[in-house]
Amino acid sequence: MQETEIQPQIEAGRLNDTVQSAKSLRCRRVVDIAFQNIEYQVVDQKGHKRDILRNLHGYCPGGEVTAILGASGAGKTSLLNILAARVYSSKTVKLKGKVLANQMEYDSETFSNFAAYVMQNDVLFETLTPREALQFVADLKYTDPELKQSRVEDTIKTMKLERCQNAIIGGPSLKGISGGERKRTSIGFELVTNPSCILLDEPTSGLDSFTAFQIIYELQLLAHEQDRTIIFTIHQPSSDIYLLFDRVMLLVQGKFIYQGHRTKLVGYFKGIGFPCPDHSNPMDYMMSIMHQESQINIDNFPIYFDQYEKQLHPQVLEEIKESSKTELVYKQVETSTAFQINLIAKRAIKGFVRDKMIIKQRVGMAIFMGLLLGYSYYGIGEDSGTFADYTSMSGCMFFLCINLTMSSLFPVVLQFATERDVFLREENSKLYTTFSYFMGKSFVEIPFCLISPIMQELILYWMIGLNSKDGGVVVTHIFIAILTCLNGNSMGLMAGCAFNDIKVATSIVPLILLPLIIFSGFFANSKQFFVWIGWIQYISPVKYSFEALATNEFDGRSYEFGDPIDTLGFEVGQWESVGILIAFVVAIRFGAYMFLNILRSKQQ
Numbered sequence: 242m243q244e245t246e247i248q249p250q251i252e253a254g255r256l257n258d259t260v261q262s263a264k265s266l267r268c269r270r271v272v273d274i275a276f277q278n279i280e281y282q283v284v285d286q287k288g289h290k291r292d293i294l295r296n297l298h299g300y301c302p303g304g305e306v307t308a309i310l311g312a313s314g315a316g317k318t319s320l321l322n323i324l325a326a327r328v329y330s331s332k333t334v335k336l337k338g339k340v341l342a343n344q345m346e347y348d349s350e351t352f353s354n355f356a357a358y359v360m361q362n363d364v365l366f367e368t369l370t371p372r373e374a375l376q377f378v379a380d381l382k383y384t385d386p387e388l389k390q391s392r393v394e395d396t397i398k399t400m401k402l403e404r405c406q407n408a409i410i411g412g413p414s415l416k417g418i419s420g421g422e423r424k425r426t427s428i429g430f431e432l433v434t435n436p437s438c439i440l441l442d443e444p445t446s447g448l449d450s451f452t453a454f455q456i457i458y459e460l461q462l463l464a465h466e467q468d469r470t471i472i473f474t475i476h477q478p479s480s481d482i483y484l485l486f487d488r489v490m491l492l493v494q495g496k497f498i499y500q501g502h503r504t505k506l507v508g509y510f511k512g513i514g515f516p517c518p519d520h521s522n523p524m525d526y527m528m529s530i531m532h533q534e535s536q537i538n539i540d541n542f543p544i545y546f547d548q549y550e551k552q553l554h555p556q557v558l559e560e561i562k563e564s565s566k567t568e569l570v571y572k573q574v575e576t577s578t579a580f581q582i583n584l585i586a587k588r589a590i591k592g593f594v595r596d597k598m599i600i601k602q603r604v605g606m607a608i609f610m611g612l613l614l615g616y617s618y619y620g621i622g623e624d625s626g627t628f629a630d631y632t633s634m635s636g637c638m639f640f641l642c643i644n645l646t647m648s649s650l651f652p653v654v655l656q657f658a659t660e661r662d663v664f665l666r667e668e669n670s671k672l673y674t675t676f677s678y679f680m681g682k683s684f685v686e687i688p689f690c691l692i693s694p695i696m697q698e699l700i701l702y703w704m705i706g707l708n709s710k711d712g713g714v715v716v717t718h719i720f721i722a723i724l725t726c727l728n729g730n731s732m733g734l735m736a737g738c739a740f741n742d743i744k745v746a747t748s749i750v751p752l753i754l755l756p757l758i759i760f761s762g763f764f765a766n767s768k769q770f771f772v773w774i775g776w777i778q779y780i781s782p783v784k785y786s787f788e789a790l791a792t793n794e795f796d797g798r799s800y801e802f803g804d805p806i807d808t809l810g811f812e813v814g815q816w817e818s819v820g821i822l823i824a825f826v827v828a829i830r831f832g833a834y835m836f837l838n839i840l841r842s843k844q845q
């Protein structure tokens with residue numbers, strides 16, 4: 242199909258519903274993006290080097306839509322990630338060259354001052370509505386209440402989110418808005434901060450053709466009406482989507498074979514001997530001559546490269562030279578740490594309230610375990626001082642420690658896994674600091690570490706007949722149970738931050754826990770361990786929980802065989818163990834915070 246035939250179709254049909262250019266979202270300054278001498282090389286596990294991008298120069302002007310296309314593996318996403326300043330040289334990756342905004346070099350820190358990156362997967366906080374998600378960004382980015390509101394309203398209008406603005410976004414486990422609405426929310430999430438430049442990785446993937454068209458159309462309006470620089474990668478666009486591009490970059494084996502205005506593309510390829518058949522989508526034709534499955538294509542690659550070098554490369558160099566030199570002076574609004582923590586905690590609470598499964602799961606688990614343990618050890622507290630009574634009671638105390646640790650550990654690992662990408666995206670967009678996120682999240686976890694053990698222990702305490710010689714013993718038992726839960730919760734948070742993959746986390750955590758449990762002083766007496774391995778007991782929070790809980794329980798009980806505390810080989814003391822448990826909570830949480838920082842720096 243010829244371009245002239247498609248154009249009226251778009252104008253007449255789908256574009257009636259024009260997106261208004263909202264006042265508060267007018268772009269602050271036009272930004273021309275350029276890159277020079279980009280060389281990107283990866284080293285595989287055997288040490289073999291592979292060139293992914295080879296000496297690329299490019300230009301993406303402000304106020305225009307630039308589409309990056311190529312066969313799978315051509316290097317589109319790599320190039321986009323480099324433009325978003327998300328690639329760093331490391332042992333396995335070598336990156337050379339410069340990325341420029343209005344002729345000034347930028348890095349990941351300065352990128353977020355004028356630009357935004359929308360990832361292929363829509364990483365959004367599932368339990369919020371689109372409006373709340375946008376409000377969250379506005380609250381963190383602006384201080385003036387009126388401006389906040391107008392940014393949210395204008396973004397909703399621009400991204401056509403009116404109909405779904407109050408519906409839950411949802412995710413794999415929570416039904417929510419449609420794929421197209423999620424994508425619009427994702428773009429809107431970045432748009433609230435009013436970036437001059439928006440980079441998007443495959444914004445149409447997984448969408449039907451009409452929704453895909455609408456998304457690109459809205460992006461085109463953002464470029465044309467609001468002077469933003471729009472750059473995205475895209476696979477096999479339809480002919481009407483193709484007509485929305487201003488500029489096209491075609492990549493083959495990490496090198497450009499075309500770069501320039503969309504309107505000149507067909508003519509250029511005709512000129513070098515590759516005419517697009519009449520009535521064909523030019524992009525379908527381009528994809529057919531770019532893929533590497535055909536030997537004819539591979540034989541033609543040198544022609545494309547050669548012609549590009551001769552005809553287009555000099556033009557691109559000229560365009561880079563002529564690109565805008567207007568200075569980028571953007572000042573980021575920075576909200577206080579306390580404000581960020583408050584907002585993050587409030588959002589997490591909203592998440593818990595809306596995703597009732599989490600609350601039901603944790604409360605249900607506390608009631609279930611309270612009853613199960615209560616009936617399993619029913620009445621063993623009224624013992625007659627026999628050795629059998631002692632073994633039942635010490636077993637009960639030990640099992641309580643394990644149960645309190647595990648039941649607070651695994652839910653956090655699983656929950657953090659679902660939230661990790663949201664944190665990384667938001668931190669990357671410089672919405673808040675890692676510290677604020679960590680503290681906000683920690684505050685929200687604390688009520689669970691109080692309510693669950695209190696409920697569980699109150700259910701089982703008198704069923705089992707645990708030590709109730711005075712109120713202080715009962716309170717101490719519950720206090721130690723809370724500390725045990727806090728330790729489990731902290732370990733869960735640390736595991737969630739330390740392991741990238743949820744499957745790895747859930748398989749490694751039991752391996753780490755096992756020695757901590759074996760050396761906790763129940764399965765083997767701590768006095769009998771070999772020195773070379775016995776040190777493990779000192780890094781086991783379970784050991785200190787067990788010692789504190791068992792000492793509290795055996796206080797005032799007498800047994801026919803002697804002192805149960807001596808028999809168990811306890812040496813630390815009850816309150817000293819409590820002190821060490823508190824120190825463990827602080828140390829493990831600090832460790833989790835460090836891992837979160839490492840995770841963040843690795844993802845940059």
Ligand SMILES: Nc1ncnc2c1ncn2[C@@H]1O[C@H](COP(=O)(O)OP(=O)(O)OP(=O)(O)O)[C@@H](O)[C@H]1O
Nearest residue numbers: 283284293311312313314315316317318319320334
């Ligand atoms: N950090 C890395 N380590 C190893 N290989 C990498 C790395 N980054 C990119 N690659 C490789 O570089 C090639 C290009 O990857 P890239 O994701 O940029 O391609 P693409 O054109 O976006 O492909 P697709 O359309 O399939 O997403 C791929 O073969 C990929 O495996």
